[in-house]
């Protein structure tokens with residue numbers, strides 16, 4: 001396909017289904033929050049532009065997860081910064097041409113704000129942002145974000161998803177450092193979610209240590225609607241996925257390359273194995289654009305460059321993503337109208 005873009009990927013109306021809220025905050029936005037807090041004597045953290053310099057995106061799994069506990073969560077730690085950063089993230093996606101966004105976040109208790117209030121604050125910020133940036137519609141997925149959580153903690157997230165299901169929460173996610181924990185502990189929580197009709201997406205085979213057949217079988221038994229990353233998948237499980245018509249695969253190219261989660265670079269990404277397979281639906285996603293620095297328009301440009309998809313392949317693939325959103329029939333109809 002050469003280096004001529006077949007499409008203006010920024011203008012192309014796009015879907016984004018795998019974006020972690022705290023990892024999607026731009027460094028500029030973190031910097032603005034820091035300036036305000038510094039002036040009000042509310043932080044002793046260093047400037048985010050020093051901690052995470054602009055242009056630095058080569059975080060691997062060892063350096064990536066501590067960014068949250070050691071910095072981002074300590075800066076975004078109250079209602080004002082949560083509100084401001086959520087709106088900023090949505091603005092960035094809207095300006096990149098995303099017309100439907102499923103953000104995901106881990107309910108956190110922040111000072112006097114409990115987890116219920118956290119979800120409420122994020123949903124309020126989503127409402128405000130949707131009014132301001134009319135081209136984008138946003139729904140929320142709640143994450144069980146630490147594989148070391150207890151079943152009680154996981155059940156708490158399921159209860160929150162149920163509580164807020166009529167206010168914009170559409171699904172449940174399992175994420176967190178793949179080198180930690182035993183996912184089978186969460187089976188009752190995911191079974192309860194499924195029985196209640198909550199859509200499920202799970203980080204799947206992200207690292208070799210989280211890709212044992214036992215772990216992947218456990219997750220497949222939860223009957224997830226979508227899988228995230230899908231990297232170290234043994235042949236037997238690949239067959240299972242292929243046979244599962246309509247399962248969504250949220251593939252995050254830049255994240256996987258930057259974090260060295262795959263061997264080799266973009267050309268070696270498993271997007272190449274999956275995008276044309278009948279049955280599963282591949283959706284290119286950013287994961288943590290604030291960290292890895294590649295907006296979803298750029299993910300599409302990388303796909304065109306490295307996998308040589310033509311205009312019709314790209315538009316067809318982008319439209320197929322509509323089938324695996326969690327946002328319901330009304331959103332699907334809207335997207336079928338506006339996507340190219």
Ligand SMILES: CNc1ncnc2c1ncn2[C@@H]1O[C@H](COP(=O)(O)O)[C@@H](O)[C@H]1O
Pocket residue numbers: 020021022023068104105106143145146175176177178203206255259287288
């Ligand atoms: C390599 N990619 C990834 N793999 C697994 N978990 C990830 C992730 N990227 C982000 N998170 C999870 O999302 C949280 C931040 O957003 P929220 O505070 O929830 O909005 C992180 O703490 C991590 O648990």
